[in-house]
Amino acid sequence: MVFTDQQDTFKLLKNGNIASAKGFQAGGLHCGLRKKKIDLGWVYSDVPAQAAGVYTTNVFQAAPLKVTQESIAKENQLQGIIVNSAIANACTGEQGLQDAYDMRKQFAETVGIEEHMAAVASTGLIGELLPMDRLQKGISQINHEEHLGAGKFETAILTTDTKEKGIAIELEIDGQTVTIGGAAKGSGMIHPNMATMLSFVTTDANIASAALHDTLKSITNKSFNMITVDGDTSTNDMVLVLANGKAGNQPLTAQHPQWNDFYQALQFVCEYLAKEIARDGEGATRLVEVQVDGAFTDESATAIAKSIISSNLVKTAIHGADANWGRIITAIGYSGQALDPDKVSVYLGEILVVENGVPAPFNEEQAKEYLLEDEVKIIAKLGDANGKATAWGCDLSYEYVRINASYRT
Amino acid sequence: MVFTDQQDTFKLLKNGNIASAKGFQAGGLHCGLRKKKIDLGWVYSDVPAQAAGVYTTNVFQAAPLKVTQESIAKENQLQGIIVNSAIANACTGEQGLQDAYDMRKQFAETVGIEEHMAAVASTGLIGELLPMDRLQKGISQINHEEHLGAGKFETAILTTDTKEKGIAIELEIDGQTVTIGGAAKGSGMIHPNMATMLSFVTTDANIASAALHDTLKSITNKSFNMITVDGDTSTNDMVLVLANGKAGNQPLTAQHPQWNDFYQALQFVCEYLAKEIARDGEGATRLVEVQVDGAFTDESATAIAKSIISSNLVKTAIHGADANWGRIITAIGYSGQALDPDKVSVYLGEILVVENGVPAPFNEEQAKEYLLEDEVKIIAKLGDANGKATAWGCDLSYEYVRINASYRT
Structure with missing residues (x-):
């Protein structure tokens, strides 16, 4: 990986990840949707975070995306994300929607947050119902300490990916250290207008949800929407960004003197994750x-x-x-x-x-x-x-x- | 191949081909653009034929397409087509255009027709100049009897295709036997809006060029423009149809009582060739x-x-x-x-x-x-x-x- 002069305004963290920003945790465990690999992951912020999302343009939008949009619509905030791989919960009708709601509910109760503060994501095979018994057993174990770790989260969300994709960077805003971290998965059904891809970005920056949303949209068009593996745009694509404000900087808006630094740092993280998805495209060698x-x-x-x-x-x-x-x-x-x-x-x-x-x-x-x-x-x-x-x-x-x-x- | 009830109005000719219609000949020879395979082909009508063409929408239209359009623009007639495979004569600048003109000129002189009565087509690698010496030597041998044969033409136009693609059908119009024949090649860079594909249709039907052109356009949208192999639309795609009137039917227009029969027969030929191209797509097994x-x-x-x-x-x-x-x-x-x-x-x-x-x-x-x-x-x-x-x-x-x-x- 080659870093360019962009580094002047921010610093890449060694082993940085989705839980690097203050107040964030992540984890993953094996609940039995896949034979061996970890298949259930979550992200949690110890305080409510401003949240924004962008979603697939595919007409057959999967159930978890509907539930996540409902969550964010309520207060533009999130405090946690629950994700499973192996089964996409797409084209699953009423039962699939109910399953996504149930997933959200149990996750929220387990980590002690309100239901609408939780997002749900799924990736994998289309058209199969989630085996809810296994999933529920998995969610009930989220608080066990041995499942904590951003690496476990990165693994949990993978499908045909060959490697984990995570990053975090640091920059100073208003004299405070702001961290931006992220994780993503590819790697087939990848095409502009949201790859088949899940991408989650966390930051402790203090920024209002409207500014966060506009920024995410603008940056997505230059990063995640500019990658392709095979031209197929999936039913489950989603990028979520959570900003919990714990860095203590002045609220970021376009008027903030360091707005550009923040924008470029966030763009760098999204571009890095997008490129990692393309690089790890199914069967890709370069x-x-x-x-x-x-x-x-x-x-x-x-x-x-x-x-x-x-x-x-x-x-x-x-x-x-x-x-x-x-x-x-x-x-x-x-x-x-x-x-x-x-x-x-x-x-x-x-x-x-x-x-x-x-x-x-x-x-x-x-x-x-x-x-x-x-x-x-x-x-x-x-x-x-x-x-x-x-x-x-x-x-x-x-x-x-x-x-x-x-x-x- | 399964034939449907469309057969009621026309009959498939056994071993029918691009030279089945009255007054048409076709041939092919090896001029050295490829190692061994026949690489130069031609079609000839012993009287001028009404002609119509449709061409790639690719901005980088190859030189032979420009020359062919010029030919047809003059009188909406053609009497011959010269085609080479191996080299596409695309992205070859002024020299490439001159080469296409030279190809047309020599071919017209050799078979004894006016220059603007000849069409030129090329298919193969983009960006290389034609080795004109070899090509010219080849064209000079066109009149040798041993090179005659529609099968040789079908072979001459192939690139990565695995088999020849030809057909002819017969129907009665105004009590006269009308024959429609054709030949085509695929098989990569195939995508709607003209596949990388050359397709030539000949008929002895009596039809004015305007009606022929409208019909070809309409039918192309339902046949050649509905096939894809790999989503890539080439620089050299072209479909030409020649109608020399030798069947002696009343001129075909939309008002002719058997217009639909003719339209459906022509559509059948184009659809057959289009499907054969798709079936023989690069690496295709079905x-x-x-x-x-x-x-x-x-x-x-x-x-x-x-x-x-x-x-x-x-x-x-x-x-x-x-x-x-x-x-x-x-x-x-x-x-x-x-x-x-x-x-x-x-x-x-x-x-x-x-x-x-x-x-x-x-x-x-x-x-x-x-x-x-x-x-x-x-x-x-x-x-x-x-x-x-x-x-x-x-x-x-x-x-x-x-x-x-x-x-x-």
Whole structure:
């Protein structure tokens, strides 16, 4: 991982996680939804936190998302989150909704908070009912000390992910130390407009829920909504952020002199988690970053970046370390965006492969070597105006097919 | 292949092909663009034919498409088509355009027609210039009798396709026998709005070019634009239809009493070729047909059908013969179309798997067996109104990744 000059305003915490911010705890345990892996996780703040969420745009929104939105709608606050993996509780009708309510109720009672202060999230197979007996037995054990630990939470929320995804950073605001931590899971059904992904961010910053909500929405569009693994937008995607104010800074608003520092720090955490999801995409062997600039608008650049990062042909070419720039050009061309084809230049990292719409001579061996690196950058310079965007994804491998040809069995 | 009741109005010709209609010839030869396989093909009508074309919507339209459009624009007629595979002559700048003009000129001279009566098509790798010396040597041999044969043409236009795609049917119009034949190639970069695909249709029907053009456009939207292999829309897609009038029927217009018969026959040919392209998608092991009905509009049904057929997760599940209907529901849900999730039912063939938005009990073994068949149908009944559409695609296999991870090498 390479950190850029953004670090000037904040500091990355070694082993930082979703429980790094003051007043937060997290944990996980095995309740039997999966054979062995921890499958039930929770986050808890010892005081009520301002809360905001963004949710999948899929018409078939899963039951837990409905319940979570109801919780937040009440007072724009949350104090805890309960999450299970293995079963998504999506397309489960009335019974599924009731199960999500029951999950929320029992969790709230167990940790001693009001029902509407609890959020519920699920991820896994669609269309199966939760085995509530196992889940309830699990929730009843949440307070046992041996289940505490952000690492356990990070594990509990994973499905086909191959590794845990957590981070925390620190910055000073009003002379107070503010911490922002987070955890996330991917890794299939990942596509802009909320990946199949759950992401939870906690901070002890003092910030009102309206500002928190606007910030989350704006940052999500530049981070979680800019990643793709396979173009499929799930029924369960959700990002929640909780801010419990324990850092003691002056309330953060756009007028606060350090607003930008906070915004950038939160963006860094979300971008980090989004990239980790893309990097750990099903079957992925490397992270691909697509940078588009010179588009007529930022929206247009966004559409073009998503078109490139979503192309199966681009993704397989990168998997094969094949500098097949024709596929990049093709994906730009079918993005549906206005652009002058004769002004388009394309780089693989620093290697110019297309200049003003026609091939540039380049060293194939050098390009192949570059494409074998862990992180690959595709840069498209359109030369039309100043619109720009960045998107992240991964290569498409045999392993992706293997995982998804038999996910249920 | 199963033929339906459509056969009442027309007859499938055994070994029918692009040269079955009166006055048409086709051929192919090896000119050295590829190692061994025939790589240069042509179609010729002994009289000028009314002509119409539809072309890729990709901004980076390849040089031959520009030249072909220029040809047709002149008199709405064509008398010949020259096609090469291996190199797409796309993103090749001024030189590429000149090469396409030169190809057209030499072909026209060789077969003795005016330049603007010739169309040019190319398919293959993007960004490389055509080796014009080899191509020119090839074109100079077109009149040699040993190169004649529709089978040779069908082979000449293939790239990663595994088999030739040709058809011809016969019907009676005004007491005259009218023949419609065609040939096509796929098989990667295939997606609605013209697959990476070339498709050529010839008929001896008597029809004015305006009617021919409107018909082709209308039928393309229901056939070639409804197939997908990998979501990538190429720079070189083109469908051309030539009608030389030799059948001697009264001119076909929407007012002709047998207009519907002709329309349906032409649609059958285009749909057949489109399905053959999908069936032969890169790495495909089976044809997938998605039928959507009950949508609010036909346009909405089209978007939903395309969303399902394009989903990597649906495609890999079918590859694994896994009745993972959750992915179908998910793809419906993120299609961006208005629909009532509680009214959606989904069938795999005749097996009901989702009823009114929730899982229906079904026999997993029976579903698995069905999904292993050569042709798989996914049927989504939305129950909102009467909009309907059908789309075709294929499963996503290891082989797709293998082919595309190393296409150039």
